Structure formats: structure tokens, C-alpha cells
Amino acid sequence: MDTTLLIIQVLNGLQLGLLLFLVASGLTLVFGILDFVNLAHGSLYMLGAFICASLTYALGNFLLAVLVALPLTGLIGWLTERVIARTLYVRDHLDQVLATFGLILVFDTMAHIIWGPQGIAVPLPDWLTGQVSLGGDLLVPTFRLLIIGAGLAAAGGLFWLVNYTRLGMLIRAGASNRTMVGALGIDIQLLFSLVFALGAMLAGLAGMLIAPITEASIGMGNSIIITAFVVIIVGGIGSIKGAFIAALLIGLIDTLGRAFLDDLFSLFMSSAAAENSAPALSAMLIYLIMALVLALKPQGLFPPKVR
Amino acid sequence: MSAVLEIQGLNKSFGGIKATDNLTLTVEQGELHAVIGPNGAGKTTMISQLCGTQVPDSGRVLFKGRDITRLAPHRRAHLGITRSYQITSLIMEMSVLDNVALALQAREGHSFRFLRPARTITHLRERGRDLLTRVGLADKVDHATVALSHGEHRRMELAIALAAEAELMLLDEPMAGLGTQESLEMVALLKGLKGKHSILLIEHDMDAVFALADRISVLVYGHIIATGTPAEIRGNEAVQHAYLGEE
Amino acid sequence: MTRRAWMTLAVLVLLAIVPPAFYLSGNAFYLSLATRLVILAIAAVSLNLILGYGGMVSFGHAAFVGLGAYAVGIPAHHALYGGWDALATNSGWLQIPLAVGITALFALLTGLVCLRTKGVYFIMITMAFAQMIYYLIVSIEEYGGDDGLVIDSRTELWLFDLDKPLQLYALCFLSLLVALGLVRMIVNSRFGMVLQGAKGNPERMASLGFNTYAYRLTAYVISGAMCGYAGALLGNFTTFISPEMMDWHRSGELMFMVILGGAATTIGPVLGAVIFIVLEEILSSYTIYWQLPFGLLLIVTVLFVRGGLAGLLGGRK
Numbered sequence: 001m002d003t004t005l006l007i008i009q010v011l012n013g014l015q016l017g018l019l020l021f022l023v024a025s026g027l028t029l030v031f032g033i034l035d036f037v038n039l040a041h042g043s044l045y046m047l048g049a050f051i052c053a054s055l056t057y058a059l060g061n062f063l064l065a066v067l068v069a070l071p072l073t074g075l076i077g078w079l080t081e082r083v084i085a086r087t088l089y090v091r092d093h094l095d096q097v098l099a100t101f102g103l104i105l106v107f108d109t110m111a112h113i114i115w116g117p118q119g120i121a122v123p124l125p126d127w128l129t130g131q132v133s134l135g136g137d138l139l140v141p142t143f144r145l146l147i148i149g150a151g152l153a154a155a156g157g158l159f160w161l162v163n164y165t166r167l168g169m170l171i172r173a174g175a176s177n178r179t180m181v182g183a184l185g186i187d188i189q190l191l192f193s194l195v196f197a198l199g200a201m202l203a204g205l206a207g208m209l210i211a212p213i214t215e216a217s218i219g220m221g222n223s224i225i226i227t228a229f230v231v232i233i234v235g236g237i238g239s240i241k242g243a244f245i246a247a248l249l250i251g252l253i254d255t256l257g258r259a260f261l262d263d264l265f266s267l268f269m270s271s272a273a274a275e276n277s278a279p280a281l282s283a284m285l286i287y288l289i290m291a292l293v294l295a296l297k298p299q300g301l302f303p304p305k306v307r
Numbered sequence: 308m309s310a311v312l313e314i315q316g317l318n319k320s321f322g323g324i325k326a327t328d329n330l331t332l333t334v335e336q337g338e339l340h341a342v343i344g345p346n347g348a349g350k351t352t353m354i355s356q357l358c359g360t361q362v363p364d365s366g367r368v369l370f371k372g373r374d375i376t377r378l379a380p381h382r383r384a385h386l387g388i389t390r391s392y393q394i395t396s397l398i399m400e401m402s403v404l405d406n407v408a409l410a411l412q413a414r415e416g417h418s419f420r421f422l423r424p425a426r427t428i429t430h431l432r433e434r435g436r437d438l439l440t441r442v443g444l445a446d447k448v449d450h451a452t453v454a455l456s457h458g459e460h461r462r463m464e465l466a467i468a469l470a471a472e473a474e475l476m477l478l479d480e481p482m483a484g485l486g487t488q489e490s491l492e493m494v495a496l497l498k499g500l501k502g503k504h505s506i507l508l509i510e511h512d513m514d515a516v517f518a519l520a521d522r523i524s525v526l527v528y529g530h531i532i533a534t535g536t537p538a539e540i541r542g543n544e545a546v547q548h549a550y551l552g553e554e
Numbered sequence: 555m556t557r558r559a560w561m562t563l564a565v566l567v568l569l570a571i572v573p574p575a576f577y578l579s580g581n582a583f584y585l586s587l588a589t590r591l592v593i594l595a596i597a598a599v600s601l602n603l604i605l606g607y608g609g610m611v612s613f614g615h616a617a618f619v620g621l622g623a624y625a626v627g628i629p630a631h632h633a634l635y636g637g638w639d640a641l642a643t644n645s646g647w648l649q650i651p652l653a654v655g656i657t658a659l660f661a662l663l664t665g666l667v668c669l670r671t672k673g674v675y676f677i678m679i680t681m682a683f684a685q686m687i688y689y690l691i692v693s694i695e696e697y698g699g700d701d702g703l704v705i706d707s708r709t710e711l712w713l714f715d716l717d718k719p720l721q722l723y724a725l726c727f728l729s730l731l732v733a734l735g736l737v738r739m740i741v742n743s744r745f746g747m748v749l750q751g752a753k754g755n756p757e758r759m760a761s762l763g764f765n766t767y768a769y770r771l772t773a774y775v776i777s778g779a780m781c782g783y784a785g786a787l788l789g790n791f792t793t794f795i796s797p798e799m800m801d802w803h804r805s806g807e808l809m810f811m812v813i814l815g816g817a818a819t820t821i822g823p824v825l826g827a828v829i830f831i832v833l834e835e836i837l838s839s840y841t842i843y844w845q846l847p848f849g850l851l852l853i854v855t856v857l858f859v860r861g862g863l864a865g866l867l868g869g870r871k
Contacts, residue, residue: 031674037674037677037678084853087857088856088857091856093611093673093674093677094605094611094677094809094813095856097611097613097677097809098806098809098810098813098852098855098856099852099853099856099857101806101809101810101852102848102849102850102851102852102853102856103849103853104849105845105846105848105849105852106845106846106849106850106853108845109843109845109846109849110846112843113843113846222801222802222803223685226681226682226685226802229678229681229682230678230682232678233675233678233679233682237674237675279693279694279695280690280693280694282693283686283689283690283692283693284686284689284690287682287683287685287686288686290679290682291664291667291683294667294670294671294675294679295667295670298670298671298675358761359760360757360760360761379760379765380757380760380761381759381760381761381762381763381764381765381766383761384760384761384762384763385763389761389762390761392758396755396757396758397755397758398750398751398754398755398758399754400750400753400754401747401750401751401754405747408747409747409748409751409759409762410762412744412747412748413762413763413764414763418744418745418747418748418764418769419745419769419772420743420744420745421739421740421743421745421746422739422743423743423744424739424742424743425742425743425744425746425747426742428744467762471762471763
């Protein structure tokens with residue numbers, strides 16, 4: 001394998017990892033603080049993509065559309081918390097899973113009604129459609145670099161928010177001791193709504209960033225949510241640091257596995273056998289990694305503190 | 308006399324807080340050894356380490372000379388250790404008799420038996436009824452567990468502990484939440500067990516402890532500050548200062 | 555007999571009589587609807603064993619159904635197109651044990667990992683393992699990948715000719731009866747008492763001396779294998795199988811059937827399957843957006859109907 005290809009695939013893995021982190025961080029925040037499993041988190045990713053797509057056509061500019069779409073997805077998250085999620089906090093995880101599964105059906109069908117059954121392509125401004133040379137014959141699409149940049153910026157912003165702001169302090173306190181935060185006289189309900197909205201915005205952002213590459217489509221949230229689950233299981237549910245590291249790990253392993261596993265296999269088996277077995281194994285790779293991590297550390301790599 | 312249970316220098320911390328601090332204690336054969344201590348002294352943490360739901364950071368637990376410090380809870384039960392719970396810990400979805408019959412079933416080897424309906428196994432049901440009669444619940448055997456009163460739940464806990472016919476019984480506050488009359492009845496029940504089992508009794512009710520115990524240990528901040536007969540403990544100044552004086 | 559026992563009997567008698575009656579009076583469609591219903595009911599009944607009685611919220615049971623179906627489809631594929639001689643057959647003597655065996659093995663391997671965890675971890679991990687099988691099948695081009703696989707000839711069985719709709723239905727219905735009887739027997743046995751005890755209070759069960767992990771794992775394997783059998787029937791019914799059968803939405807639907815009908819009741823999952831299929835049929839005949847009212851119904855059921863339909867209609871046990 002040549003280095004150029006390797007670098008490109010590493011960048012692709014990084015991009016996937018960062019998108020996964022944007023989705024997983026909201027999941028893990030909501031679970032860590034609210035003890036709430038939100039299957040419909042993937043729907044917010046999808047809605048972010050659709051809203052951004054519509055706004056791109058309405059406003060004529062992708063970046064502007066993202067800026068407007070972000071608060072909108074946050075608002076949807078906020079409303080979801082107010083109307084559905086709030087009544088489910090006291091219920092067991094089974095009820096939460098079933099109700100949010102119902103919510104997925106509702107969101108998916110709403111998207112179907114509003115945007116139709118076809119996917120919607122999202123056009124980029126000209127300056128984002130080109131490629132950037134990173135030295136030699138290494139050409140990388142500008143937009144992919146933007147995704148990586150935006151993902152890193154969002155991750156950095158989240159770290160800053162959680163570790164250095166008053167809201168972040170409350171979030172961390174709420175994750176470890178809910179009643180205490182309530183006892184301090186802080187409006188815990190408001191905090192919960194904010195966390196939910198924040199998670200929705202992060203997932204929505206991921207959807208907006210991927211839409212120009214894959215189109216906005218119904219059900220796009222349904223496969224990423226499982227991968228995001230794998231990320232937070234490996235990282236340790238409730239841990240943002242764990243989610244970040246696990247997201248990059250999973251993103252890189254998945255991408256590199258799909259790209260290079262057959263080359264790797266052909267080193268010690270016939271190329272025909274490698275061609276047959278490599279796709280199957282690379283499809284299962286991240287789940288096998290998950291099983292391995294769980295076998296060694298059932299609480300994930302960075303288990304949250306005992307509550 | 309020989310020691311059934313030996314706890315040697317047990318330590319357990321939770322995020323910098325020492326819940327168990329160099330705890331050493333023995334329970335002799337046939338002895339009823341009571342552990343008292345103020346709230347937050349680490350009594351429940353101690354029990355958890357004895358029955359295996361928590362693993363100590365250091366120290367050893369010996370049962371009849373065998374090191375069981377890191378043994379899984381169900382294996383300790385096989386060796387002959389049983390426990391009751393401070394907060395009633397019954398299987399609420401099942402009937403009163405089902406709860407006790409399950410405890411009896413646990414003694415008969417594995418339960419990978421799929422064919423015969425468990426409720427038709429006569430000896431389990433009969434023995435279960437006997438035990439429930441012994442704790443005064445004869446007329447409640449077929450009730451739903453969830454429908455019983457708190458006092459009745461405490462008696463069920465005892466019947467289940469008895470079902471194990473364990474050599475060592477760890478009783479975690481059997482009087483918790485009982486009224487005066489109920490407490491007296493429970494003391495009478497426990498008196499009937501003395502000598503037949505070795506018992507480690509954790510209890511808040513001082514009258515009960517002083518009426519029942521052969522020896523008493525006082526636990527403060529995870530450490531045993533004194534051990535002795537009821538009379539010795541009553542006269543111990545350190546104990547009075549640390550604990551009894553405040554009551 | 556209790557009210558619930560009467561209800562159980564009534565549901566089963568109706569399922570035994572009504573669909574064949576429709577078929578014999580020229581309405582083949584309703585028999586085919588009922589066949590799907592009964593097969594999904596078997597899957598729901600087996601899920602109920604671990605979800606209802608064992609408290610294990612598996613969000614991956616569709617994978618077992620799918621694997622069972624592929625255990626019919628793959629041998630049938632090789633029987634027709636050659637290759638992999640050991641597997642190439644339409645005989646039920648190989649296909650059915652293969653469906654049961656492969657799903658039991660998958661349940662054992664994944665259960666070893668899943669059951670080390672609790673609560674929400676368990677839900678997510680079962681989901682993830684199901685997705686793994688989904689992507690595995692997608693990646694194998696020989697078996698159609700994403701596009702699925704047509705089963706050209708159905709399983710050849712002793713006594714039953716599965717090409718005849720009425721006989722296929724009879725087999726499915728009898729299988730449902732056996733599944734119900736099996737789950738009932740297990741639940742009432744000493745094993746079942748331990749399983750239910752471990753759901754109600756695992757810590758107590760351990761302190762009594764039960765290794766709850768081993769009991770849960772056994773139940774998980776039994777449930778997975780039963781679902782695999784249901785999958786083999788489903789493959790024979792649809793004669794077309796695809797990874798879509800294992801999508802986690804299908805797992806969610808199975809869970810919905812169990813909860814809607816009444817978890818930890820004998821007939822609950824069957825009732826749930828009946829309601830699910832009938833509602834899906836009615837709603838989708840009115841609108842292509844039938845999943846919207848369906849989703850709302852799910853939310854409302856979870857929020858307001860505790861104990862499922864069996865609880866509502868049949869009263870407490």
C-alpha cells in the first residue's frame with residue numbers, strides 16, 4: 001500500500017470518527033446526566049441534515065444554512081425533552097427504549113411527509129468543492145478538511161463548555177449526583193432541557209456536515225445510532241473523554257479495516273480467499289473490538305465514576 | 308471454641324473516604340456476635356465484603372480457615388454463609404412461599420431442571436411452610452409478597468436466612484423499622500436460633516443487642532474500637548464517648 | 555379456569571379455525587397474513603422468555619430470526635447452484651437443526667459478552683451484535699448481499715408439504731403451540747423460578763447460592779434458538795430473505811409485540827403479534843404514512859398502558 005492512500009484513508013477515518021463523536025457525545029451526555037436512553041438521537045442527526053438541505057436552497061448558502069439550522073435542531077431537541085422525554089426519566093430503560101423507538105417512527109414519517117421519499121442533495125459553494133494539495137500528489141477534498149476542522153472545533157468547544165464553564169460544572173455535578181444539584185437550588189429541569197438541546201445540536205451538526213457528501217435521506221440516522229452506541233459502550237457510558245477516544249478509534253478502525261484488510265490478508269492467504277473473507281471481517285470489525293473491550297472491561301475504557 | 312469467621316485487617320475506600328479501616332473481627336462457633344455503631348460507621352460495607360458483593364482493597368476474610376476474600380457471592384453461599392438484608396430484599400413478584408421455596412431449592416445442587424413444575428415439588432413446599440410457620444407467617448404463605456407489611460417482610464427475610472441452614476448467618480438489621488411489639492417478637496425468634504448457628508448481627512436496636520449478644524463489637528468510622536461482652540461494652544469509656552454517650 | 559386462561563384458549567382456537575376457514579372459502583390472502591402473524595408470534599413468545607420472565611431487554615432478536623432464515627436460504631442456494639456440498643440440501647433434517655444450532659451458538663457467543671453487563675449496556679450491546687450480523691450478511695455477495703436471496707425451493711419435511719399454504723400454516727400453528735408449551739414448562743420449572751428470581755432480585759439470588767449468569771445465559775440461548783426456528787419458518791413463508799429482516803427496527807417490533815400484549819404472560823406475545831399485524835394491515839391500507847400513527851400508538855402504549863393487553867383484558871393473574 002502506498003503512503004498517499006494511507007494518509008487519505010487516515011483522514012477519512014478521522015472524519016468518520018469526529019462525526020461519530022458529535023453524535024455519541026450527545027448520547028453519552030444525555031445518558032450520563034439524565035440516565036435516559038434516547039434511540040431517537042439518530043433522528044436528530046437526520047433532521048439536522050434535512051433542515052440544512054432545505055435552508056441551503058432557501059438561503060442559497062450552505063454555511064449560512066448551517067448557522068440557522070443549528071438552533072432549529074436544538075429547538076427540536078428542547079421540545080422532545082419537554083413533551084416526551086421528561087415523563088420517561090422515572091421509567092425503566094425498557095420503557096425509554098420503546099417510547100423513543102416510537103419517536104423514531106414519528107420523526108422518520110414526518111420527514112417522509114415533509115421532504116418526500118427521495119434523498120436531497122446539498123450543494124456546496126464553489127470554494128468548498130475543490131481539492132487542497134497537502135504536498136506532493138496528496139490531494140484532499142476541501143470539504144473533508146472542513147468537516148475535520150469543524151468536528152475538532154466542536155469537540156474542543158464541548159470540552160471547554162463541560163470543563164471550564166458554570167454550565168459545564170453543573171453538567172458534571174448532575175452526572176455524578178442529581179439530587180445534590182437539585183438541592184443547590186438550581187433549576188434541574190432547565191439544565192436537563194439544555195443538555196438535551198445541546199445533544200440535539202451536536203447530532204444535527206454531524207448530519208449537516210455529512211449531508212453534502214451523502215445527501216439528506218430518511219433513515220440515515222438509523223445506522224449511525226448503532227455505531228454511536230458502540231462508541232459510547234467502548235468509551236464508557238457517560239464519559240465525554242471516553243466517547244472522543246472511542247469515536248476516533250472506531251472511525252479509524254472501521255475505515256482502515258475496509259480499505260486495507262484484504263491487502264493485509266493476502267500477505268498470508270491466497271488473494272481469492274482474502275477477497276472473500278476481508279469484507280466480511282471488516283464489516284464485523286468494530287463489533288468484535290467492542291466485544292473484546294467488554295470482555296476485558298465491562299464498563300468500557302473510561303468508566304464513569306460510581307454514582 | 309474455634310472461629311467460624313475471621314476478618315483480618317480489612318480496608319475499603321470509596322474515592323478517598325475510608326468505609327472500612329483496618330477492620331478485624333472474629334465470630335466463634337455458635338456465637339452471636341453483634342456489631343453496633345453510629346450511622347455511617349460502615350456496617351453495610353462490611354457485610355457487603357463478607358458476602359462478596361464488594362471486594363476489599365486489602366485484608367482477608369476467612370471462613371472456617373479458608374480464604375474467601377475474593378470468592379463470588381454464590382460460592383460463599385455454597386460454603387454455608389447466608390445473609391439477610393437491611394432494606395427488605397425479597398422477590399416481590401413472587402408469592403411468600405415461592406420466596407422461601409427458592410431459598411430451599413438453592414440448597415439442592417443446580418437448578419438446571421426444566422421439566423417438573425417447581426410448585427409441585429412437595430418437600431420444598433412443605434419445608435417452606437414449616438419455616439414460615441416458625442416465623443409466624445403460616446396464614447400468609449400464598450399471599451403475594453408485595454402485599455405483606457414491613458414487619459412481615461422482616462420475618463420473611465429471617466425465614467429465608469433459616470432456609471439456607473447456613474453455619475454462618477449475617478443478619479443486617481433484622482429489627483429495622485419494626486414497632487416495639489414486633490421487635491420483641493423478633494428478639495424471641497433470634498433467641499431461638501442462638502447456639503444452632505453462628506450469627507453476626509448488625510443492629511441499631513440497643514435493647515435487642517444487649518439482650519441477644521454473646522459479644523459486641525463497636526464499629527466507628529470503619530474501625531472496631533472495642534469488643535467484649537455486653538457488660539464490658541456497657542462499661543467501656545471509649546465506647547460511651549464515641550457512641551453510647553451521644554444517644 | 556381463570557379469565558386469563560379462557561382468553562388464552564379463545565385466542566388459540568380462533569387462530570386454529572379462522573385463517574384456514576378464510577382460505578377454504580377462497581380468501582388465500584388472510585391465511586398468508588395469519589402465517590406471518592403466527593411466525594412472528596413464535597419469535598415474540600421466545601423473546602418473552604428472556605424479556606418478560608428474565609428481565610433481559612434484548613434489542614437484537616431480529617438477528618436470530620434472520621440467521622434462522624439464512625440457515626434455510628443458504629443450503630437451498632447451494633442445492634440449486636452448487637458449491638459447498640456439505641451444506642447443499644433442501645432437507646429439513648439438515649436445515650432445521652442448522653437454524654436452531656447456529657442461532658444457539660450465536661446466542662451463546664454473544665450472550666457470554668452481553669450478560670456480563672447490565673441494564674442499558676445490555677440493550678445497546680444486543681443491538682450492536684445484531685447489527686454486526688446484518689452487516690456480515692450485507693458483505694457476502696454470494697448470498698445476494700443487500701439485495702437478498704430468493705429461496706427457490708422450500709424445506710423438505712416429513713409429513714408437511716410447505717408448498718401447500720394450508721400445511722405451512724398448520725406447521726407454523728403447531729410450532730406456536732409447542733413454543734407456548736415449552737416456555738410455560740420452562741417458566742414453571744425450578745430453572746424458571748431461578749430465572750424469575752434473578753429478574754426480581756439478582757443480588758438476593760446470588761446470596762442464596764445461584765450463579766445467575768449461567769441461568770440467564772441458558773435462557774438467552776434457548777430464546778435465541780427458538781427465534782432461529784421461527785426464522786426458518788419465516789424463510790419458508792416469504793421464500794425471499796434479505797438483511798432487512800435483521801434490521802434493528804424488526805427487533806424493536808418484536809419487543810413492541812411482547813410489551814403491547816403483556817410481558818411475562820403466556821398469551822401476551824401472541825396477542826401483541828395479532829394486534830401488531832392487524833394494525834399494520836389496516837393502517838397501511840389507509841395511508842403510506844402508517845408508521846406515524848403506529849409510532850404515536852407505541853408512545854401512548856408505553857406511557858399509559860402498563861401490563862399490556864393481557865393485563866387490561868385478563869385482569870391480574
